[in-house]
Amino acid sequence: MTIAPPTTLAPQTTAIRCVGLKKSFGKGATEVKALRGVDFEVKSGSLVMLVGPSGCGKTTLVSIISGVLDADAGSVELFGVDWSTLRGDAKTGRRGSVVGFVFQQFNLLAPLSAVQNVAVPLVIRGVSQREALRRAGDALAAVGLGDRLRSRPSQLSGGQQQRVAIARALVGNPRLLVCDEPTAALDAVTGQNIMELIKNASRSLDDQGQSRCVLVVTHDNRVFHYADRIEQMDDGMIKAKADDFVYQEQQHHVDDRARNGAGGHG
Numbered sequence: 598m599t600i601a602p603p604t605t606l607a608p609q610t611t612a613i614r615c616v617g618l619k620k621s622f623g624k625g626a627t628e629v630k631a632l633r634g635v636d637f638e639v640k641s642g643s644l645v646m647l648v649g650p651s652g653c654g655k656t657t658l659v660s661i662i663s664g665v666l667d668a669d670a671g672s673v674e675l676f677g678v679d680w681s682t683l684r685g686d687a688k689t690g691r692r693g694s695v696v697g698f699v700f701q702q703f704n705l706l707a708p709l710s711a712v713q714n715v716a717v718p719l720v721i722r723g724v725s726q727r728e729a730l731r732r733a734g735d736a737l738a739a740v741g742l743g744d745r746l747r748s749r750p751s752q753l754s755g756g757q758q759q760r761v762a763i764a765r766a767l768v769g770n771p772r773l774l775v776c777d778e779p780t781a782a783l784d785a786v787t788g789q790n791i792m793e794l795i796k797n798a799s800r801s802l803d804d805q806g807q808s809r810c811v812l813v814v815t816h817d818n819r820v821f822h823y824a825d826r827i828e829q830m831d832d833g834m835i836k837a838k839a840d841d842f843v844y845q846e847q848q849h850h851v852d853d854r855a856r857n858g859a860g861g862h863g
């Protein structure tokens with residue numbers, strides 16, 4: 598893995614700036630307004646979590662930020678570059694070099710082995726096959742899958758596929774790492790390990806010595822404490838006050854533990 602050791606020396610810049618983002622799916626009676634005018638800003642060097650009920654627009658928002666999906670209106674700036682005006686190859690090229698995206702559904706290529714899947718973004722960027730496979734092997738070892746390089750996705754558990762997807766997002770050393778539910782399929786210990794890895798990415802510098810940024814969509818209150826900031830979405834909007842939500846979620850967690858008889862054990 599080529600990620601540098603954690604440091605806090607890099608100056609903070611605005612990593613993500615979204616203004617007035619709107620996105621609808623379908624037309625007429627079946628139209629769904631997934632985003633209703635989202636304003637959202639994240640500084641580099643930070644790990645921001647995005648939470649909110651199912652269907653509120655989290656995947657839509659991070660897909661637009663990552664350049665996987667185009668907005669109907671509004672703008673996205675990544676590290677000072679207006680991303681929303683880019684189209685076609687210019688957008689694909691920039692996405693490949695700036696953003697690592699972990700899809701909610703993994704999106705691994707079924708016929709390829711784990712190491713080949715992780716190597717794909719490097720090969721697309723012109724890295725030789727041999728070097729790409731070497732770096733992919735390192736990235737898989739870093740997520741604890743050094744012994745499963747040749748397994749196909751169908752031969753891996755959900756959590757292992759999740760880790761392959763994370764290795765694929767990190768292998769290109771992206772300045773922005775976006776993870777959609779990275780710990781949903783993982784047990785508590787593996788989830789913490791993955792979050793440590795993701796948190797380190799937010800604290801490390803890229804090849805040019807510039808600080809990175811990590812955006813994580815999650816329902817998983819076991820990992821909320823890794824966030825520098827938590828933003829709550831509801832019905833296509835970012836809610837003004839997120840802290841109450843965090844408190845409530847943690848309170849639910851405590852209540853559940855109390856109900857299950859675990860409340861007295863810290």
Ligand SMILES: Nc1ncnc2c1ncn2[C@@H]1O[C@H](COP(=O)(O)OP(=O)(O)OP(=O)(O)O)[C@@H](O)[C@H]1O
Nearest residue numbers: 622623629630631650651652653654655656657658
């Ligand atoms: N390709 C699509 N076609 C039609 N509707 C869509 C499409 N993608 C998303 N939607 C709708 O847009 C809304 C927001 O979806 P989105 O996937 O962003 O939600 P989410 O917050 O990520 O939910 P979850 O927590 O379940 O993953 C939902 O009502 C969804 O049904």
Ligand SMILES: [Mg+2]
Nearest residue numbers: 655656701777
């Ligand atoms: Mg989603």
